[in-house]
Amino acid sequence: MLTNQVIRRAVEAALEEDAPYGDVTVETTIPADETGTARLVARETGVMSGIGVFAAAFAALNPDITVTAHIKDSDRFEAGQTLAEASGPMRDLLTAERVALNFTQRMCGIATMTAAFVAEVNRIYDAGHDDAGDPDTGTVITPRTFPRTRIVDTRKTTPGLRPFEKYAVTCGGGRNHRYGLSDAVMVKDNHLAALAKEGLDMAGAIRHIRDQVGHTTHIEVEVDRLDQIPAALDGGADTIMLDNFSLDDTARGVQLIDGRAIVEASGNMTLDRVAAVAATGVDVISVGALTHSVRSIDLGLDI
Template sequence: MTDTREIERIVSAALDEDAPWGDLTGETLIPADATATAELVAREPGVLSGVDVFAAAFRLVDPSIAVEPLARDGEPFAAGAVLATVQGPARGILRAERVALNLLQRMSGIATLTARYVAAVDGTRARIVDTRKTTPGLRSLERQAVRDGGGRNHRRSLSDAIMAKDNHLAVLTAGGVDLATALRAARDRMPHTAHLEVEVDRIDQIAAVLDGGADTIMLDNFTVDELREGVALIDGRAVVEASGGVNLDTVAAIAATGVDVVSVGALTHSVRSLDLGLDVVVEAPGDQRAADADADAGVPAGHP
């Protein structure tokens, strides 16, 4: 679960962007004392993620709005399912609605897609992980969504690990620096708690990377046969990560090569938001009159 302070920071910024000087429609059209009840309804099946984020949008607009979740993060749901109810001042509900839905729909889309990848590699040793190809400012929420879908997280930021990618290696090569020597020097300088990962795009780079003491070797855009060869060559001396060319049609074959990790940028950089809606519950006038008459007569609610 994402830290509450982080959620409030992100949601507050989104609310300020959406209504910088208030909600002109709600404040001119909706009576100040109007209340409403709304249901969060799934228009399609999926995996839920972002319940706390959804609730925070309403709480930050008006603390008197009550949000009752009817499903939990990581829980699959069917089309038509009611996932939460929202009740309170109508102006506040309408002001928070779009931000609450936008974030929940995106997080649930990521969780749903991640769950499909995780299911595709079931029975192998491979873990599905995300990448840093996230929406700027939303990384914490998108990483949570990956976890809610059953996936794992890669490094959070550039500050978390040493990860030498193709452009780093190109700079070293252009300067005539020996790769194994450069990696050993980096290991001497890095904190003892840090992790060293190196990306390679050719089999013949692996020996030098192993000699340099890499903890993880990323095999980038390798064919399935090359992945098997790389796994055999590394032979347990480093964690093996596969990256590039990964989609739902290829991930099972990639995982079957024996790699430890499959990183999938598509989980966050090209995911489709799930279709969820917030529907205000409207009672028919006749039903309300009948309910009022029953109440006056002392008839219990729900009596036929």
């Protein structure tokens, strides 16, 4: 997903956007032969993601710049910690600074938010055993498919930056939903409405799809009412998404599905309620906010 080729194309495009004709400030203030070292310093706590992208931004501008990382992706860091050092021509260090920081700050923000969601879910299991009671969530139901409920992302990503943002989710301990429209079938209300005009109900629609795709293609169906679940199961859905269900209806949905499909909960998921949703026994919780509402982590480049 986040390959060296993808990184190189993205940072080169960002540098072209930021300095299409060079950096007039450094060219008029910094001697051409001056060299130095810049430290990537955390201004707040967070989870690292994109240390390789940080290095690639400098290398794309000048391959003679040396970057030494003091941290790995997925590691936690504290305010004041030096995360990496870049050494080389001062003009190039300052020209690439903003591009390097823009990628890294956003990726660290996504990783940090994801880690918070994962920790909030995991705390309901860490009291001692998986079905332990919890003062905030009540009885905890163990998911049927996975040992613990998984936090996953969505396709609500910044155009052109999806590989970076989905990678950052994994650095925070989350998992990836489908990468794009080509990866799996996701049947929503508009698709069902179109097929209903052809005389197909939900179960028939799923079978119609199954007949047309390869045996490895995963089929997920979104439902917004409990009474749609039997048809989704009858059609043979691999995953059933419970969209904007109440906690009570989510728990009922898990019971109805009873392990016959992966259960995903989705819709306006927040840190305050994610543990209670996980305690219903859903296998997966998708969180669009991980990429569409994230705050970049404050990092600085100190010369």
